[in-house]
Amino acid sequence: MEVIPLKVQKRERGSRGQLNKMRNQGLLPAVLYGKQKDDLLLSVPVKDLQTILHSEGGLNSIIALQLEGQASEDKHTVVVRDIQRDPITRSFNHVDFQQINMNEVISAELPIHFVGESVGVNAGGVIQHGIRSLQVEGMPAQLPGRIDVDITQLDLHDKLFVRDIQAPEGIEITSDPEQVVLSIVVPRAVIEKEEVTETTEATADEERTDGAKEEEKEGE
The missing domain is CATH 2.170.120.20 (Ribosomal protein L25, C-terminal domain)
Structure with a gap:
């Protein structure tokens, strides 16, 4: 699976109002978790992330986060670990990234x-x-x-x-x-139809049997 680049920015911890303002600007609050590094608070262009998640790798896409203002070779290789959505609109509210090592099983x-x-x-x-x-x-x-x-x-x-x-x-x-x-x-409808057919045929057989018995009695 190819590694897809994604440019992101560092951000400060903000209030709910500040985070909503960020979302209205097309930026998604995010956190990067790493084994050997402190957690990083990030803002991610939501359209760029959606493009990645609609690629062949989907939610399992491997992403190379490039922090603005840092050297181009200083990337964080990550996968998406969790996405929080708005319960009504289903739009993205927050994303968690997990740093991975390309040489380790995940x-x-x-x-x-x-x-x-x-x-x-x-x-x-x-x-x-x-x-x-x-x-x-x-x-x-x-x-x-x-x-x-x-x-x-x-x-x-x-x-x-x-x-x-x-x-x-x-x-x-x-x-x-x-x-x-x-x-x-x-399909259940087919089973029910077969059951009705079997019941109808059984009833018809009983009626024919009863009719034959009546005819025998009349013949006597």
Whole structure:
């Protein structure tokens, strides 16, 4: 995964009003956490961050923070650890960055991307999702933006477990292997229709049997 540059500024700790003024100017309050350095308060251009988060790496993008006023080679390699949103507008309120070492294994949560249409769906089934992402570990440069899973061979009543997914090279899946990722199920409406049909046929059989018995009695 490529490292994406992002220019940011240092900021002072501010009041709620000052932070809201910053947001109205298109800047997002942020904090950079590091293992060997003090936490840094930052302001981030929200549009630039949104562009990165909509790239192939998404929330797992590796970012090189460049602080204005510092030498271009003095960058902080980070990942996004948390984004706080406004509960009503869903706009970004705050972001936490975690400094990483490109030579050390890190943990990440990768979205699952399903490829193809299963034979079970083509037969009238529907997909019932269990989980939509996987916990993984790997070197930062090897982490993909997502994990592709081919589901074309899944038939009606089949289940896909975490253990069935092959991890990309250099990546270890740490999610519970017995978790169900998805199932191909028969729609409830179809089951109910079949049950009604079976009940109707059984009732019709009983009526025919009763009618035949009545005819036998009349013949006697």
